[in-house]
Amino acid sequence: MTAFVIPLVVMNGIAVIIFALIMLLKTFVASYGSCQLVVNGSKTFTVQGGTYLNKALFENKVYLPSACGGKGTCGFCKVQVTEGIPDPLPVEEILINYKDIRQGFRLSCQTKLRSDISIEIPEELLSIREYRGVIRSSDYVTRDIKRIGIHIDEPKDGLDFKSGQYLMFKVGEGETRGYSIASTERRQDEVQIEVKLIPNGLGSSYLHSLAEGDELTFFGPYGQFYLRDTSHKVICVAGGVGLAPMKPIIFETLLKYPDRDVELYYGVRTFEDLYDHDMFLRLQANHPRFHYFPTLEKLEETVASTYAFTQGFVNKTLAANLTDGDKSEAYLCGPPLMINSSIKELVEKGVPEIRILYDKF
Amino acid sequence: MSLALIVLASAITNNIALTYFLGMCPFIAISKSLRGAAGMGLAVTVVVVITTTVNYFAYRFVLVPLRLEFLAFVVFIMSIAGIVQMLEILVERYFPSLYSIFGIFLPLITVNCVILAVSLFMVLREYTFWGTVAYSFGSGLGWMIAITAMAGLRKHLAFSSPVKNLGDAGITIVLAGLMALAFLGFQGMLA
């Protein structure tokens, strides 16, 4: 009997001692009281010390972008700390360059509030709001891309965005993913996105699983990738689902700017991955200012279309067709490889680098 | 054996990373940057000294008198987990700049086999109290030397082009093997 009881008592005794010590430390040492959080010198919040900066901002309705759920791997949540700058963490040194670290840039998801702090964020982030919507439609446009139409319920005055911007969708507890606005028609209470299914992807699987009538939450609009108000020719370069943000850009240019030409260079793998092809052909027929250059990486013989596709990568089509590079500005969206090779081509054609904007997916 | 000899032996000739090949996952994963490697090495050294000393007392004065030596495994694991957590709270509160160097590694260390192995070796080799302190410090130091040396070597890898299919981790393991061979050379030193 004792041979059984003594080990039990010893084990439990040790466990209880360790547990009690940790609890003591947690209550008396790990409490930081409350801290003042000043945003852009104008807004002051009182927050509980010991919380992370991104959580504290979120609770006060300041919604920073994030694509990694606060794991410190995306770098979207970067802010500039002006007072109470904490020492940089190793993860921050990987994602933020040395110069910015020196200037106080930190990842808000890695910054624990231990004392008063002042931060600077781009002014437009302060106008980001939380939206609630209901799925109106969800249809496959290719075998792995779904077009999802969302009706905005809350807030009532709807969404105002710049063409090319994106929204962050809540896809799990504390997890968000960005998806570009793909609406062709501008409406305050409706928004469309296009989502490519990534095998085992948290966000894309979640959005693909939603059906008509399901509710969802999102934040926005985010991004410096939007149509600039100039008189330059608009060059859109899209790879795969990177076509999504091009649609608002193309339609806004055609509607609002009677003197600006638009060229769309759109690259996909095979004919099956191509979508909205007929819509762009019709658009080209109706608008002399719109030019459409689809490119297929692999050209099978069985393609169910009489259209004479170019075969290869987008940068090849770009090289063959782009003129007046110096009078153009470029918008690129797609996989990093495609973007890098296309930027090289654009620069060679004389497009000034400051007029090349891109979103890498 | 004098204490200095214990430290030297555990740090160099019987290096825990390069002769026992313990603590391999952080050894491969965190040796990408010198700063990270030094932080991780420091964290391991601090934690291994504290946990082994505490485990020494638990073993000598609780488990041995009660003839409960067979509980060593469970007790060691519990105390390591608890101590790491307490250490994290304390360092974060009182040494924020130290925390920024190795704080994020502390939770990882809970499951680092170096820490448990040193406690278990301490029992096997029947060290005295000061012997335990010296042995654990030497082991931590040895692991730190190994990982920072590896980080230094990997910096140079960036300028060379190893066989493509060996990748990043593969060539690191080959390097670890070569380093182990080099450390074998120390064997005769403390005979």
Ligand SMILES: Cc1cc2nc3c(=O)[nH]c(=O)nc-3n(C[C@H](O)[C@H](O)[C@H](O)COP(=O)(O)OP(=O)(O)OC[C@H]3O[C@@H](n4cnc5c(N)ncnc54)[C@H](O)[C@@H]3O)c2cc1C
């Ligand atoms: C500004 C911005 C705009 C975006 N707009 C769109 C959009 O309009 N439509 C859209 O579909 N996506 C868009 N994305 C990408 C999107 O945010 C997600 O990254 C993507 O859907 C994958 O998320 P997930 O949660 O499904 O996968 P995760 O769970 O994050 O990842 C699962 C696995 O897949 C891998 N993976 C992640 N992305 C890819 C990829 N592209 N190809 C292959 N493997 C991958 C990851 O490394 C991981 O191993 C945008 C991203 C950004 C930053």
Ligand code: FES
């Ligand atoms: S790095 Fe992704 S949210 Fe902070």
